[in-house]
Amino acid sequence: xxxxxxxxxxxxxxxxxxxxxxxxxxxxxxxxxxxxxxxxxxxxxxxxxxxxxxxxxxxxxxxxxxxxxxxxxxxxxxxxxxxxxxxxxxxxxxxxxxxxxxxxxxxxxxxxxxxxxxxxxxxxxxxxxxxxxxxxxxxxxxxxxxxxxxxxxxxxxxxxxxxxxxxxxxxxxxxxxxx
Numbered sequence: 001x002x003x004x005x006x007x008x009x010x011x012x013x014x015x016x017x018x019x020x021x022x023x024x025x026x027x028x029x030x031x032x033x034x035x036x037x038x039x040x041x042x043x044x045x046x047x048x049x050x051x052x053x054x055x056x057x058x059x060x061x062x063x064x065x066x067x068x069x070x071x072x073x074x075x076x077x078x079x080x081x082x083x084x085x086x087x088x089x090x091x092x093x094x095x096x097x098x099x100x101x102x103x104x105x106x107x108x109x110x111x112x113x114x115x116x117x118x119x120x121x122x123x124x125x126x127x128x129x130x131x132x133x134x135x136x137x138x139x140x141x142x143x144x145x146x147x148x149x150x151x152x153x154x155x156x157x158x159x160x161x162x163x164x165x166x167x168x169x170x171x172x173x174x175x176x177x178x179x
Contacts, residue, residue: 038127042153043120048134048163050114052145058107059136065123068101069131069150075099103131126153132160142172 078092124130135146147163
């Protein structure tokens with residue numbers, strides 16, 4: 001089993017980590033095709049400090065397989081803007097066509113995260129690159145909190161333990177206390 005201890009590295013703004021390994025975007029690093037169980041589905045077991053998240057809002061866990069990571073890398077220069085009315089505007093560099101990545105997602109509660117979450121991915125297989133993100137409203141019910149990790153699934157069970165959760169630091173305004 002693979003255990004990963006994530007160091008503080010969460011960036012709430014859009015960003016792409018440098019992929020591990022060599023070769024074509026989305027390709028597994030050299031040698032991973034020969035791993036025991038290569039191609040078998042991966043189960044992720046995740047622990048993170050649940051108290052960093054609001055108990056009033058769901059927490060979203062997203063799992064990106066190598067194909068979705070490749071889409072994100074190929075369109076990293078594109079900008080997607082969303083107006084208040086929901087209309088999106090997409091702008092990409094010359095020669096780049098925008099494709100929206102669609103990672104596997106699930107909603108969990110703070111209590112579920114506190115107990116530890118384990119689930120079989122529908123998309124990631126042993127030997128494949130992945131990114132897992134955990135995000136939602138912060139415990140202060142104003143800011144956003146989250147963590148992420150990227151790696152290569154080296155076994156059928158991949159443990160992502162003690163994720164460090166970071167949060168935005170917005171100037172939150174709360175209504176005055178009732179009198």
